[in-house]
Amino acid sequence: MLHKIINLTVRDVRFPTSLEQHGSDAMHSDPDYSAAYVVLDTDCGLKGFGLTFTLGKGTEIALSRNGPFSPFKHTSSGVFTACVFLSEDQMLKEGYPAYTTSCAWLGYPDQQLKQLCTDALKSGWTKFKVKVGADLEDDVRRCRLIRQMIGPNNTLMIDANQRWDVDEAISWVSKLAEVKPLWIEEPTSPDDILGHATIAKALAPLGIGVATGEQCHNRVMFKQLLQASALQFVQIDSCRLGSVNENLAVLLMAHKFQVPVCPHAGGVGLCELVQHLILFDYICVSANLSNRMCEYVDHLHEHFANPVVIQDAHYMPPKDPGYSCEMLESSVKRHQFPEGDVWKLHQNK
Numbered sequence: 605m606l607h608k609i610i611n612l613t614v615r616d617v618r619f620p621t622s623l624e625q626h627g628s629d630a631m632h633s634d635p636d637y638s639a640a641y642v643v644l645d646t647d648c649g650l651k652g653f654g655l656t657f658t659l660g661k662g663t664e665i666a667l668s669r670n671g672p673f674s675p676f677k678h679t680s681s682g683v684f685t686a687c688v689f690l691s692e693d694q695m696l697k698e699g700y701p702a703y704t705t706s707c708a709w710l711g712y713p714d715q716q717l718k719q720l721c722t723d724a725l726k727s728g729w730t731k732f733k734v735k736v737g738a739d740l741e742d743d744v745r746r747c748r749l750i751r752q753m754i755g756p757n758n759t760l761m762i763d764a765n766q767r768w769d770v771d772e773a774i775s776w777v778s779k780l781a782e783v784k785p786l787w788i789e790e791p792t793s794p795d796d797i798l799g800h801a802t803i804a805k806a807l808a809p810l811g812i813g814v815a816t817g818e819q820c821h822n823r824v825m826f827k828q829l830l831q832a833s834a835l836q837f838v839q840i841d842s843c844r845l846g847s848v849n850e851n852l853a854v855l856l857m858a859h860k861f862q863v864p865v866c867p868h869a870g871g872v873g874l875c876e877l878v879q880h881l882i883l884f885d886y887i888c889v890s891a892n893l894s895n896r897m898c899e900y901v902d903h904l905h906e907h908f909a910n911p912v913v914i915q916d917a918h919y920m921p922p923k924d925p926g927y928s929c930e931m932l933e934s935s936v937k938r939h940q941f942p943e944g945d946v947w948k949l950h951q952n953k
């Protein structure tokens with residue numbers, strides 16, 4: 605039976621994560637993780653929930669139809685998110701492998717890096733990502749520190765958040781080869797497909813792959829990246845692409861090219877959303893876990909009605925219906941920008 609959508613509410617929800625440098629990287633020194641949060645009401649009482657992730661000011665662009673970056677598509681990815689429900693015995697028992705980005709944000713001091721690595725190892729994490737790209741000497745020191753902490757057999761990845769030009773990326777990453785990163789993520793402009801191909805070719809002899817995709821806004825870009833052998837790891841994003849359908853096209857193409865998919869997550873709600881896509885990829889498309897893992901960041905899950913469940917560094921399949929993006933009303937109210945209590949308090953400081 606068809607039901608009618610009778611109301612649509614969009615709210616600007618922001619979390620002051622910049623205060624403690626959570627989310628800091630080579631390009632974003634003070635991000636406030638935020639969401640354009642959408643609730644649909646229907647005539648039968650059912651509700652639909654969706655969101656798209658931003659770093660704060662980006663919400664203003666996402667909520668405007670006339671901005672320069674086709675923003676309506678991004679907002680619509682929040683509107684279209686609904687009703688994905690997957691389960692499969694193996695995943696229910698073991699979960700989907702995850703890696704953590706929470707140990708090594710660029711703005712964290714060494715003591716904090718060490719403590720977070722120690723805690724993560726105790727909790728069963730074996731795959732770690734380090735932010736790089738602001739200062740080479742600092743990167744060498746921090747990457748050596750992390751490699752020392754996690755040992756030679758655990759997996760380490762590095763992420764430059766688009767900081768370099770092509771030649772700079774090759775020489776910078778070559779100098780980090782000693783810590784044996786599995787991939788360099790976003791080494792240069794996310795739009796530079798042939799630049800990524802040049803970097804991938806240059807780094808292949810060092811055993812370092814190129815990972816990208818969190819800023820790719822449609823399947824055509826992914827098609828060209830795959831055709832040009834410009835990436836060895838496909839990083840879909842549940843909000844950057846036009847929601848589920850566009851993501852499914854990329855999953856199918858990655859399978860055709862036999863390139864592993866390792867989704868981007870973190871931010872606000874990205875882990876909650878993308879867990880559905882990667883479970884679908886495993887159960888219905890790839891049936892392969894080799895070199896595959898989903899990003900995990902441990903902030904802001906407490907604001908969701910059905911937050912992700914991580915056990916022994918694996919995403920456990922969600923058992924609630926829907927796309928896991930319903931936020932707690934109390935959290936939305938407190939963080940609504942600029943009138944929520946959190947922001948009023950912040951402005952008064």
Ligand SMILES: [Mg+2]
Pocket residue numbers: 763765789790818868
């Ligand atoms: Mg990244």
